[in-house]
Amino acid sequence: MALVELRQVSKIYRLGDEEIRALDAVDLDIEEGEFISIIGPSGSGKSTLMHILGCLDSPTHGTIRLDGMMIEKATTRQLAAIRNRKIGFVFQFFNLLPKLNVLQNVELPMIYSGIGGEERKRRAMASLEAVDLANRSRHRPSQLSGGQQQRAAIARALVNDPRIIFADEPTGNLDSHTGEAILGLFRRLSREGRTIVLVTHDPEIAAVTPRRIEIRDGKVALKADPRLSGAERASA
């Protein structure tokens, strides 16, 4: 059984009389340990797909199974718990809280999973060490470079040991050299067995992942993906 299974997932927005299909009957499987990129131009629906995969949004139609749980039936409270324990997010603009220092930012997910202070600190430090940022733990995000901020964000995504990590244009706000380093970090995490989904508009970045899925007009475009899953082949 795949880690993530999307079946006929559609997301429909209504703007007045107009119906916008941001996602149109998408089928997608992501296996445990995969390093996969979702690629597509802006407005293609890749962000919507990531939001639905990341339990930030729920689909209009279709079913999603994440780690054996049916997501579309979950309450907002359960979705929050799933985001907290099973999912890690890395964003283009880092999304660190400016008033907290790096350590406190990394501790944030554990506060919502109710982990006590000592344990929180220990795990946050371990996570920061994994991204080589332990020596900056007392700094504010504004005192760090872009690459360091993104590493802090990755440390935060890792800290609750999630089943899957979503990275939305993680290099979009970094120079190419720093971007390379961040991608290298993702590759390393992938080698360590993490499941990582990279969302990007840049084919060059997508090239680092073994598997690529292209989204166009809310649909999965087949030819970009050399290793179609069974369901995708069936729908083709």
Added chain:
Amino acid sequence: MNEARDRETALIRASRAQLVVMVLAGLREIWAHKFRSLLTMLGIILGVSSLVAMSALVSGMEKGAREALIAIGGLEKVRVEPQDLPKEQRHLADQAAGITLNDVRALQASAPLVTRISPEMRLPATFSANGKTFRPWNCTGVWPVALELSEHVVEHGRMFNELDDEMARSVCVIGTATRDELWGSPEKAGREIIPVGETVFINGVPFTIIGMFKHYESEQERKTRELAAAEAGGNANPRVARNRGYNRRPGNFVFYLKNATVYVPLNTVWMKFRSGMTLTAQQQARESRGGFGAPSAPGDPRLSSLELRLSGIDRLPEALQQARNVLMTTHKGIEDFSFRTQEDWAEQINTFIRNARLSGGLIAGISLLVGGIGIMNIMLASISERVREIGIRKSVGASTFDIFTQILVEAVVIAILGGLAGLLASFALVRALGSISPTENAPIVSAGALLVAFAFSALVGVLAGLIPALKAARLNPIQALRYE
């Protein structure tokens, strides 16, 4: 079973840890916007301190009123006063005897629950001596027992005795107000003045002053006077002495009235002023109205009132009934008298206190409400500044409830800090109010009032935080994350 309990305790521990983190986050948020938070808290500070100050003022007044109640003889004291006949007995008016010494003797003989009886014959009197005149509030012919009944203490000289009364001697015992008016107050003169042995003319008849009551005052008044005396002693400045005339500050009129009392033997009043020899205009007016020569026992003087002391407050109704039965017999069923208990007065005090508390509480409540609106306003502004933060928190797994609690805790933290500052401010406010307060009763700050005010501030925080917290909790995480 065991596992479930373990999980439960772990959850409780976790939520407690979370609460600590939230309170710290709230404090950090307040610290980050110091001036804004201070302005917001100001509403609560004012609300809480005015609530405490109001309650302190009312408590002070209440204490003053109770002191005054005790000063006039307490609850066991009952007055019997003449009253107009009820409608159905109007035709018996010419047979109404009024209150007389007959009643006193009857009560002494047959009303065991009445422990002390003091007949009173009021005399509208003008005092003159030392080239000055004075009309004391209360010049009354009494028996020596009145001293005990009205809680009077003779400090200088002596009270007249049964013999003085029997012989109708021209002696009187005065209060300090009469002394102040005729001979001057010790504060002004700078020395104690005791006019015992002096002669005073009451309605033109010479009387010898044989005693003077002590100066009655409330606890607060005494403190103020002693303080003034101490200051005056320090710099020998008599200017600070308090005026004891009519233009004194209100609030302790009971003590003033008590000081303006003069006692004369009952028999003397009767012999010198009532037996038809030297009638003043007022007495003539009264007699034409009341019919002094009404058919009572010959020579039995009509009294203006009786003061009774009953055996105890708990048996007040029985004692009153007993006295009533006796008086109904001596008055042949004609109800030309009525009882006035201090209970009515105590009731009035209670009503007044209740009203003062209610209106003061209302005003303080409104200012707390305004403070609450201030908190709500600032929380709404704060969350619209922090939409992105809320989105980030939601994306890492904060539930709707987590965000709700966080904003609510922040509001409550502001309110509680404001409440604590308000408690401190209230002491200063009470001090300030004490010096300009309309009564001379020192405000009393009670622990209960502090607690209630503090609890109200916390409650206001919760109420003010609800709407902003709901608004924040309902934010859509995707839109919140995109928010710039």
